Amino acid sequence: xxxxxxxxxxxxxxxxxxxxxxxxxxxxxxxxxxxxxxxxxxxxxxxxxxxxxxxxxxxxxxxxxxxxxxxxxxxxxxxxxxxxxxxxxxxxxxxxxxxxxxxxxxxxxxxxxxxxxxxxxxxxxxxxxxxxxxxxxxxxxxxxxxxxxxxxxxxxxxxxxxxxxxxxxxxxxxxxxxxxxxxxxxxxxxxxxxxxxxxxxxxxxxxxxxxxxxxxxxxxxxxxxxxxxxxxxxxxxxxxxxxxxxxxxxxxxxxxxxxxxxxxxxxxxxxxxxxxxxxxxxxxxxxxxxxxxxxxxxxxxxxxxxxxxxxxxxxxxxxxxxxxxxxxxxxxxxxxxxxxxxxxxxxxxxxxxxxxxxxxxxxxxxxx
Amino acid sequence: xxxxxxxxxxxxxxxxxxxxxxxxxxxxxxxxxxxxxxxxxxxxxxxxxxxxxxxxxxxxxxxxxxxxxxxxxxxxxxxxxxxxxxxxxxxxxxxxxxxxxxxxxxxxxxxxxxxxxxxxxxxxxxxxxxxxxxxxxxxxxxxxxxxxxxxxxxxxxxxxxxxxxxxxxxxxxxxxxxxxxxxxxxxxxxxxxxxxxxxxxxxxxxxxxxxxxxxxxxxxxxxxxxxxxxxxxxxxxxxxxxxxxxxxxxxxxxxxxxxxxxxxx
Ligand code: SF4
Numbered sequence: 001x002x003x004x005x006x007x008x009x010x011x012x013x014x015x016x017x018x019x020x021x022x023x024x025x026x027x028x029x030x031x032x033x034x035x036x037x038x039x040x041x042x043x044x045x046x047x048x049x050x051x052x053x054x055x056x057x058x059x060x061x062x063x064x065x066x067x068x069x070x071x072x073x074x075x076x077x078x079x080x081x082x083x084x085x086x087x088x089x090x091x092x093x094x095x096x097x098x099x100x101x102x103x104x105x106x107x108x109x110x111x112x113x114x115x116x117x118x119x120x121x122x123x124x125x126x127x128x129x130x131x132x133x134x135x136x137x138x139x140x141x142x143x144x145x146x147x148x149x150x151x152x153x154x155x156x157x158x159x160x161x162x163x164x165x166x167x168x169x170x171x172x173x174x175x176x177x178x179x180x181x182x183x184x185x186x187x188x189x190x191x192x193x194x195x196x197x198x199x200x201x202x203x204x205x206x207x208x209x210x211x212x213x214x215x216x217x218x219x220x221x222x223x224x225x226x227x228x229x230x231x232x233x234x235x236x237x238x239x240x241x242x243x244x245x246x247x248x249x250x251x252x253x254x255x256x257x258x259x260x261x262x263x264x265x266x267x268x269x270x271x272x273x274x275x276x277x278x279x280x281x282x283x284x285x286x287x288x289x290x291x292x293x294x295x296x297x298x299x300x301x302x303x304x305x306x307x308x309x310x311x312x313x314x315x316x317x318x319x320x321x322x323x324x325x326x327x328x329x330x331x332x333x334x335x336x337x338x339x340x341x342x343x344x345x346x347x348x349x350x351x352x353x354x355x356x357x358x359x360x361x362x363x364x365x366x367x368x
Numbered sequence: 369x370x371x372x373x374x375x376x377x378x379x380x381x382x383x384x385x386x387x388x389x390x391x392x393x394x395x396x397x398x399x400x401x402x403x404x405x406x407x408x409x410x411x412x413x414x415x416x417x418x419x420x421x422x423x424x425x426x427x428x429x430x431x432x433x434x435x436x437x438x439x440x441x442x443x444x445x446x447x448x449x450x451x452x453x454x455x456x457x458x459x460x461x462x463x464x465x466x467x468x469x470x471x472x473x474x475x476x477x478x479x480x481x482x483x484x485x486x487x488x489x490x491x492x493x494x495x496x497x498x499x500x501x502x503x504x505x506x507x508x509x510x511x512x513x514x515x516x517x518x519x520x521x522x523x524x525x526x527x528x529x530x531x532x533x534x535x536x537x538x539x540x541x542x543x544x545x546x547x548x549x550x551x552x553x554x555x556x557x558x559x560x561x562x563x564x565x566x567x568x569x570x571x572x573x574x575x576x577x578x579x580x581x582x583x584x585x586x587x588x589x590x591x592x593x594x595x596x597x598x599x600x601x602x603x604x605x606x607x608x609x610x611x612x613x614x615x616x617x618x619x620x621x622x623x624x625x626x627x628x629x630x631x632x633x
């Protein structure tokens with residue numbers, strides 16, 4: 001069941017520097033005052049770098065609002081050598097997530113006992129403005145769902161509204177929200193330049209039940225996507241991470257059926273497909289935090305060339321081909337591509353690399 | 369630093385360090401506790417002063433995780449205040465709740481298992497799967513059974529991982545009936561990777577049975593997330609090369625059809 005944002009936060013720490021921020025003001029308006037504490041230092045920092053799985057669980061219930069001190073605008077990790085990925089930039093607006101997927105890569109990454117929201121969105125926007133001024137010929141795609149889900153905490157921050165407004169003045173740029181939540185009502189009324197992609201990671205409901213705890217159901221995600229579509233937002237889906245299980249073909253076929261019943265190829269700017277992957281060291285915390293017999297922990301994973309654990313390449317190819325064919329047999333105009341995959345799988349699954357496929361070229365070279 | 373007769377040391381902090389120092393090397397005392405040479409009863413000890421985190425690295429160049437576990441246990445039993453973080457830091461280790469839980473768990477395992485962990489120098493990552501088994505009442509039976517197989521570090525850490533992910537009756541039977549660590553590992557691997565193991569075994573048979581030309585050595589191999597056929601042949605010169613390649617090419621259709629038939633994952 002999708003998490004109720006306001007009920008599942010035990011404590012909120014607001015850094016002194018962030019007290020005046022709009023997000024802090026919203027927190028004061030939304031939460032009982034006895035849950036809120038103004039701090040001059042990072043809270044619970046004694047746990048930093050030494051967190052147990054229990055501490056990780058708790059970190060999802062402690063919100064910390066602070067300024068981000070570094071540069072906001074970073075390149076997508078998919079752009080590493082050896083990986084084929086979209087030309088995509090990442091804007092981190094926080095760190096940690098209030099949902100709870102068994103495979104979440106944040107488990108190998110986060111070592112702070114709090115869920116952080118950066119309060120200085122305006123600084124991020126001014127960085128983007130400078131980049132736009134310095135590169136008037138270039139059009140960037142900016143995604144916010146890398147170290148925090150784009151929308152699951154948006155009822156608190158309302159950052160979606162500000163971002164959509166900001167991107168209205170950069171009509172050739174694209175803003176991408178990537179989420180597993182259904183929280184869209186808070187921005188549906190904001191005027192936009194038809195350059196906002198609302199995308200959902202989707203999985204069959206049995207996979208959601210087993211592995212994607214506290215996320216919206218498949219039906220809720222698709223309904224949220226329909227609402228966005230009706231307001232002129234662009235829609236995309238990530239069938240990612242595909243998770244093998246005995247009835248995977250049937251369940252993924254049903255997933256494709258659910259999507260295609262509601263969305264025509266023209267409704268969807270793209271569909272990306274990816275299979276389960278994680279850092280090898282992450283397997284311990286995944287087993288400690290979730291059943292060691294769930295789909296992810298019992299998955300037959302091998303270390304791939306890029307160091308990540310992945311399914312056997314033949315199986316991945318079979319899974320990708322299957323999803324592709326399920327979409328294409330319903331309508332050959334659906335645009336399906338791979339993401340975060342090694343080049344070998346690209347060449348086994350698709351005829352050529354993404355930039356050589358006319359229907360995906362625009363997406364990957366960022367010039368739509 | 370003073371020399372103290374051992375008779376002045378009323379207590380000892382024996383934590384059974386694995387390596388006994390040579391009797392000719394001087395023993396140490398700290399705050400009236402004998403802290404080294406527990407086995408050899410020296411007459412004189414060098415009384416050292418200062419915090420434990422500074423003393424210990426002088427006396428013991430390296431300590432394994434079970435040795436730390438026993439040391440901390442001994443310190444606690446003698447109600448000595450100490451800072452585990454600082455002691456671990458002196459050995460370039462970082463305290464964490466997980467490490468602390470591993471210490472608590474190690475102390476309750478058999479001396480054989482503890483010593484095996486020390487000898488193989490197992491670290492937190494290799495021992496972490498034990499934390500999944502905290503609920504097992506007979507955990508020490510499992511760990512004893514593992515160290516009876518005396519696996520090397522690599523195999524041992526894999527076995528620990530496979531076993532404690534799912535400590536079922538079938539897993540126990542494998543541990544009990546395997547003559548060597550390699551056999552146990554192979555069987556546990558097959559249990560953990562049933563589909564790929566079965567597929568790999570099937571493909572090994574397929575590659576063996578395939579009518580390769582006599583000059584070709586063919587093997588089914590797994591390399592990380594990829595598995596496939598490795599072909600090897602020796603060639604004398606370019607004519608020989610062309611001949612051998614063409615013999616291989618002649619098999620293309622047969623290979624294609626039979627490989628596909630066998631390859632269903
Ligand atoms: S929704 Fe994304 S960020 Fe949140 S727990 Fe799941 S995988 Fe992690």
